[in-house]
Amino acid sequence: MSSAQGNEPSRKATVLVTGATGYIGRRLAQRLLDNGGYPLRLLVRNRHKVQAALLGRVEICEGSTFDRPSLERALAGVETAFYLIHAMGGGGDYSRLDRESAATFRDACIAAGVRRIVYLGGLGVRQTASRHLLSRIETGEILSARPGEIETIWLRAGVIIGSGSASFEIIRHLIEKLPLMITPRWVRTRTQAIAVDDVLSYLEAAISLPHQGDVVVDIGGEPLCFQEMMEQAAAVMGLRRMLVPVPLLSPKLSSYWLLLFTPIPYGLAAALVEGLRSETVVQNDNATRLFPAIRPVRYADAVRAAMAELEHRQVLSRWCDSSGGQACDIKDHDDPAGSILRDVRVVPYDDGQTAEAVFRAACALGGPNGWFRYNLLWRVRGLLDKLVGGYGLNRGRRDDTDLRLGDALDFWKVVDIRENKRLLLYAQMKLPGQAWLEFDIQPTQLVQTAHYLPRGLLGRLYWYAVLPFHSLVFPDLARTVVASAAKTTAGGGRL
Numbered sequence: 280m281s282s283a284q285g286n287e288p289s290r291k292a293t294v295l296v297t298g299a300t301g302y303i304g305r306r307l308a309q310r311l312l313d314n315g316g317y318p319l320r321l322l323v324r325n326r327h328k329v330q331a332a333l334l335g336r337v338e339i340c341e342g343s344t345f346d347r348p349s350l351e352r353a354l355a356g357v358e359t360a361f362y363l364i365h366a367m368g369g370g371g372d373y374s375r376l377d378r379e380s381a382a383t384f385r386d387a388c389i390a391a392g393v394r395r396i397v398y399l400g401g402l403g404v405r406q407t408a409s410r411h412l413l414s415r416i417e418t419g420e421i422l423s424a425r426p427g428e429i430e431t432i433w434l435r436a437g438v439i440i441g442s443g444s445a446s447f448e449i450i451r452h453l454i455e456k457l458p459l460m461i462t463p464r465w466v467r468t469r470t471q472a473i474a475v476d477d478v479l480s481y482l483e484a485a486i487s488l489p490h491q492g493d494v495v496v497d498i499g500g501e502p503l504c505f506q507e508m509m510e511q512a513a514a515v516m517g518l519r520r521m522l523v524p525v526p527l528l529s530p531k532l533s534s535y536w537l538l539l540f541t542p543i544p545y546g547l548a549a550a551l552v553e554g555l556r557s558e559t560v561v562q563n564d565n566a567t568r569l570f571p572a573i574r575p576v577r578y579a580d581a582v583r584a585a586m587a588e589l590e591h592r593q594v595l596s597r598w599c600d601s602s603g604g605q606a607c608d609i610k611d612h613d614d615p616a617g618s619i620l621r622d623v624r625v626v627p628y629d630d631g632q633t634a635e636a637v638f639r640a641a642c643a644l645g646g647p648n649g650w651f652r653y654n655l656l657w658r659v660r661g662l663l664d665k666l667v668g669g670y671g672l673n674r675g676r677r678d679d680t681d682l683r684l685g686d687a688l689d690f691w692k693v694v695d696i697r698e699n700k701r702l703l704l705y706a707q708m709k710l711p712g713q714a715w716l717e718f719d720i721q722p723t724q725l726v727q728t729a730h731y732l733p734r735g736l737l738g739r740l741y742w743y744a745v746l747p748f749h750s751l752v753f754p755d756l757a758r759t760v761v762a763s764a765a766k767t768t769a770g771g772g773r774l
């Protein structure tokens with residue numbers, strides 16, 4: 280693993296991390312806190328999404344880059360502000376939102392007297408940039424458009440390899456599931472992937488970088504094409520895989536391929552495929568010149584580290600942690616009282632079981648643990664969801680037993696979790712309405728409720744069309760949660 284640059288910051292002024300509930304931001308906040316030295320403030324859209332390990336040790340400021348007063352509060356007294364935000368994923372005109380967000384943030388930073396913005400964007404050049412990359416480039420240009428008033432360190436990374444990163448999840452799922460892969464020609468396009476730990480080292484070192492003015496720093500490991508990355512990752516995983524590039528596979532077909540075999544939804548798969556079609560290699564030597572102490576690990580070691588984090592259940596963040604949209608995905612979804620259709624199942628439990636065990640059994644659902652007897656029906660529902668552009672079931676879970684607020688759980692999101700009392704999941708599948716699944720753990724019974732708020736006539740028709748499946752799946756689910764709680768209570772162990 281590489282080490283961060285040795286320059287000590289001149290002052291211990293407050294550092295602001297935005298995007299602190301996202302893939303990079305979560306890890307950066309944890310890294311800065313672990314390494315100490317900086318009073319840390321997080322700007323988040325929902326404070327309940329902040330991981331427990333940070334609570335009480337950082338200042339949390341709720342707000343958004345579209346809300347100037349919240350930015351003013353978050354930026355007061357800040358010397359370095361990390362910009363780790365993007366609007367991609369919510370569909371619509373994300374480029375415009377990205378531009379507005381960056382301009383508002385930059386102006387608020389200048390007004391607050393912030394010395395430096397550190398931004399992480401994407402590697403690549405404008406001429407061949409995908410729409411997504413273009414938006415990342417525009418963001419960097421906007422953040423650094425007032426050089427006399429604030430300086431911007433603009434780091435640019437391509438594929439990031441770490442447990443839970445979208446690119447690594449794609450590579451891992453394809454390798455695990457497909458011994459032989461017919462691949463598009465762009466698997467020969469070169470890129471310079473980088474380990475997430477190295478990205479964090481550059482970000483951390485950027486706080487104290489003794490450089491004045493704006494600078495663009497391209498970061499990456501050794502140049503490899505996607506085919507070599509797949510082959511090396513397969514070797515690390517101890518598997519033999521064969522890739523056969525053919526000229527016929529269009530980007531659209533490739534995106535559908537990723538949709539079927541990986542947890543990535545169509546929109547993100549299409550953006551990644553588009554990005555992989557043109558070379559993304561470093562365009563300057565500023566990384567070695569300005570950060571000589573950081574030596575990015577080799578790609579195979581980055582894969583090894585990511586696999587080790589998975590094996591040791593140390594996945595700190597995942598690509599699906601953030602909302603991927605214009606609004607926070609768990610805000611205002613923690614109260615299904617407005618739903619008008621419900622499926623309620625009450626299962627009493629006796630003295631042999633504890634509320635704690637029932638809660639743990641509910642929290643262990645999904646991912647590799649599955650959904651009990653009607654797993655196949657859940658899988659079919661997941662597949663249908665994937666086919667209409669949803670997440671499907673294979674986002675899985677971050678950890679086999681632990682759940683935290685905001686975690687993705689197959690096609691659900693955890694929107695409320697109260698120790699030994701309540702687990703509330705919000706459906707992120709494509710639906711003509713809104714749905715929740717609630718486990719209310721009462722002292723002597725489990726009350727499991729599927730809530731549904733239909734949208735229009737289609738919404739109601741959907742509910743009645745799936746009633747026969749509900750009558751199989753939901754009673755089984757509630758009964759089996761309680762039954763597996765009985766087993767753990769008797770065995771005294773975890774699920």
Ligand SMILES: NC(=O)c1ccc[n+]([C@@H]2O[C@H](COP(=O)([O-])OP(=O)(O)OC[C@H]3O[C@@H](n4cnc5c(N)ncnc54)[C@H](OP(=O)(O)O)[C@@H]3O)[C@@H](O)[C@H]2O)c1
Binds near residue numbers: 325328363366444597
């Ligand atoms: N991940 C990669 O593989 C990768 C590769 C190269 C470059 N990068 C760059 O790294 C940066 C961070 O990416 P990421 O993967 O960490 O993103 P991410 O996981 O999607 O997280 C985005 C974060 O931004 C927050 N956010 C979105 N809109 C906001 C707004 N208007 N106001 C306040 N917060 C807002 C989200 O909050 P919610 O939780 O509320 O949604 C979330 O915390 C991006 O610039 C990206 O281009 C990432």
